[in-house]
Amino acid sequence: MNSPADYLPILIQAIVALGFVAFVLVATHLIGPNRKSKNKTENFECGVESTGNARIPFSVKYFMIAILFVLFDVEIIFFYPYAVNFKEMGVEGFLAVLMFVGFFLVGYFYVLKKGALEWDK
16 A cells, blocks of 8 residues: 655655756856847848748638648548557457548548638639
8 A cells, every 4th residue: 555655756856856947947047148139139030031020920721721631640540550450350340440431531521612622712
């Protein structure tokens, strides 16, 4: 049976870790250079001079395609366990994967019907 004293090393380690993090955060602000200049605060991107306002809004289509890519990519990852264990799953596993693929295709056709993948609309 575990007693509260058994968790003392974990508590000490957590306190030391949090203390170290707090110490480093404070020390970097105290020790680090604080010289501000126009060149340091200016935006710099891969050697290209910045022009115009950086707050130009992106098209929602860009974000929709990015989110849909992540969504469908994560759904594809769920095929891996089936591919590894398809022999052990038998007919029941095959039917479950068919149902999953069906839901996947329904979502895909819904996205196509709504035009979310059409860039120039």
